[in-house]
Amino acid sequence: MHLIAITQGDTAGIGPEIVAKAFRDAPDDLLDCFVVGDVATLRRAAQAIARPGVPGVPVAQINxxxxxxxxxxxxxxxxxxxxxxxxxxxxxxxxxxxxxxAGSVVWAARAALRGEVGALVTAPLHKEALSAAGVDFPGHTELLQAEAAAHQGVPLADMPVRMMLASDELRTVLVSIHVSLRDALAAVTLDNVLQTLHITHAALLRSLGRVPRIAVAGLNPHAGEGGLFGREEIEVISPAITAARLLGLDVQGPFAPDTVFMRARSTPGRPGEFDVVIAMYHDQGLIPVKYLGVDKGVNVTLGLPLVRTSPDHGTAFDIAGQGVADASSLIEAVRMARALAG
Structure with missing residues (x-):
């Protein structure tokens, strides 16, 4: 089995305690995993989740x-x-x-790029804390993109990445990630949409072992209603879909954003019509998956020369230190990282 590095996340949030819970509650899944960070932080987390009658979680320093x-x-x-x-x-x-x-993420990313670990799983960090620390990236995805580009000696533009949020019911991939809504609208260009389709196709072709069925959500209500509510579907999204089809990708759309996610959702009684939905911006794609259950969702970064997954929730400062945070999404992230690492 590949070694998997788990970053500790923001020490003021729930990251360390969900990591501790994962090692306690899912030991088979956490085999060959280790935490990158600070020993005292994980010991405090282990104390935070301690309960009468529940076995404690020791912490071992490794070199x-x-x-x-x-x-x-x-x-x-x-x-x-x-x-x-x-x-x-x-x-x-x-x-x-x-x-x-940030330091734990950088170490883990470089280890993965050197081939010393098979994958990394990142516990939640806090974007304002990153900014306060002078880290010039809004989140994990952008930081990992920069590390991968530097490792391969290419410009950042030559290392395009996308965020996929996946659960057992639904997968979505975003055209833009952590930008303002105004900037997200500007990012809906033919090149960006087509690039998203290529990255998604390549990633799911590897993981599914077959050509993925890709649905594309429109940007505007009712996918523009033939130009009545906006022309992005006519002038940008449909031409990108046509170009992708000419290259052999199985892509359909653009579909009305308020129904396409339901069509793609898989349930025990009804398989979804599509393997993944391409969403035009952050909230359009993430709300449907998170609504189905944040305990099941996993964030996967596509386009990197390494495997990176994470839970689909944040640092939850309001409950940090209480030992009540749910580790399910982190455990799912470890399982998916192991499957993707092969």
Missing amino acids: TPSEARDVPRRCIPVLPLPGIAGPQPWGQISAAAGRAA
Whole structure:
């Protein structure tokens, strides 16, 4: 089995405690996994989830990733990073926490790019904490994109990435990610939509083992209603779909955004019509998947020369330190990372 690096996330949020819960509650899934970050942070997290009658979760310091294989089940192997801050106050935005979270992601990304680990799973970080730390990226996706581009010695524009949110019921991929809605509208260009289709096709072709059925959501209500509510579908999205079809991709649309996700949803009684929906902007694509259950959703970065997954929720500062956070999405992220790593 491949080694999987799990980043600790923002130490003021729920990241460390859901990591601790995952090692405690899903030991088979967490085999050959280790945490990148700070030993004291994970020990505090283990204390936060302690309950009477529930076995404790010990923390073991390791010096190399391979030592994780020798750590007993239900024990958290932590590879400490020198120079990063220890635990920060629960629920408070902290530059120190942002800097530590970014540092663990950078280490794990570089290890994956060097082939030292098979995948990385990232616990939630806080975008304001990143900004306070002077990190010039709004989130994981952009940071990983920059690391991959630097590793391969190519300009950032030559390392296009996309965010996919996936559950057992629905997959969505976004044309734009962490930008304002105004900028997201401007990002709906023929080149961006076509590039999204190519990245999605290539990624799902590998994971599904067959040509994926791709649906494309329109930008405007009713997919523009023939130009009555906007012309992006006519002038941008439909030409991109046509170009993709000419190259052999199985793409349909643009469809009305308020119905296409229901058509793509798979349930035990009815398989979905499509394997994935291309959404034009962040909330259009993520709300449907999260509504179906944040405990099941997994964030996957497509287009990178490494495997990266994460839970589909944030740092949840309001409940951090209480030991009540649900680790289900993180466990699903580990399972998906292992499947994608092969």
